[in-house]
Amino acid sequence: MILKPKFHIFVCASSRLTGEQKGMCMTKGTVRIVNEFISEFQEREIEDDVMITTMGCLGICGKGPVVIIYPEGIWYGKVTPDDVEEIVESHIEKGKVVERLLI
Template sequence: MTKPLRHVFVCSQQRPPNHPRGSCAAAGASPLLQAFWAELQKRQAYEQIAITYSGCLGPCDGGPNVLVYPEGVLYRGVTPADVAEVFDRHLEGGEVVERLRADAALW
């Protein structure tokens, strides 16, 4: 496998129900992760993009959170409906999807 151009981390942190910090798992991380993997497969972008599930990325209350490297961009509240846009604009196009980007005070 070659080194990917971009690496996507999808927070899949799971906490007990009603935990004060919330959790990305409870906010829909599993379907989101599945959508990223499906889009990766659809585009056959295995050599350019890596998708990995992760533990907590920090600001749990606005999840699911998605972190993209090498830019270090944190997206919040991402849904499966956003995945194609993230691929088109950021992962393949190099343009940050500002409407999903975490506030600078958080990240």
């Protein structure tokens, strides 16, 4: 039996259908954001509860980098690596949306 994570986090990686990564989100630190999420999950020992996936371009580059959290379907915009700790602590651990980042 496969266990489903409690949360699935998607981070825009500006990927095009060709697999090429170019665009706003990638140039604004997507890789660092993903790495920060992974570090936070490990530090808090919640890596079994959370899955993180990069995704293609959403076409709302002015709001990027974009982070989407399921199962709630919450969209965060203009996320920086410095925002990740707050997202994990507030949203993932306490169930409280980070209002200032909402799209």
